[in-house]
Amino acid sequence: xxxxxxxxxxxxxxxxxxxxxxxxxxxxxxxxxxxxxxxxxxxxxxxxxxxxxxxxxxxxxxxxxxxxxxxxxxxxxxxxxxxxxxxxxxxxxxxxxxxxxxxxxxxxxxxxxxxxxxxxxxxxxxxxxx
Numbered sequence: 001x002x003x004x005x006x007x008x009x010x011x012x013x014x015x016x017x018x019x020x021x022x023x024x025x026x027x028x029x030x031x032x033x034x035x036x037x038x039x040x041x042x043x044x045x046x047x048x049x050x051x052x053x054x055x056x057x058x059x060x061x062x063x064x065x066x067x068x069x070x071x072x073x074x075x076x077x078x079x080x081x082x083x084x085x086x087x088x089x090x091x092x093x094x095x096x097x098x099x100x101x102x103x104x105x106x107x108x109x110x111x112x113x114x115x116x117x118x119x120x121x122x123x124x125x126x127x128x129x130x
Contacts, residue, residue: 007074007082013053016046017072017079020059025071 009017019034020026032046050070053059062069072079092098109117 007058007079008056009053009058009079012049013058016049016053017058017076020070020072021076025062025069027067027069031070 015035016031019031023030023034028043028047028050031050032041032043035041035046050059050061054061054070058073059070060073062071074082088094088096088099092102104117
């Protein structure tokens with residue numbers, strides 16, 4: 001498995017990872033069938049991407065049978081956390097608050113979402129005061 005610091009999936013690789021996270025594990029054909037529901041992509045392109053992802057350590061492959069079974073090397077939450085931290089570091093100077101302010105200032109936020117955000121803020125404050 002690749003070192004966590006080497007997780008650098010492309011947009012297409014992230015689409016494949018989404019399928020694998022949803023299914024748990026899948027063959028190239030199963031992944032390809034899901035991908036073709038939203039975009040045009042050739043089977044050989046899907047196959048090649050998944051082979052590259054295996055080389056990069058993004059997916060694990062069980063090749064004990066004729067049909068190879070793939071699964072994500074890292075769970076979704078782990079990957080999200082790593083990529084988000086990298087994004088915050090690279091684009092927002094390491095400031096999560098700058099990310100939040102930018103997101104809230106450029107998008108319409110529902111009352112329910114504001115309540116959730118406020119609950120998170122209250123929870124963080126409670127934890128810091130303990």
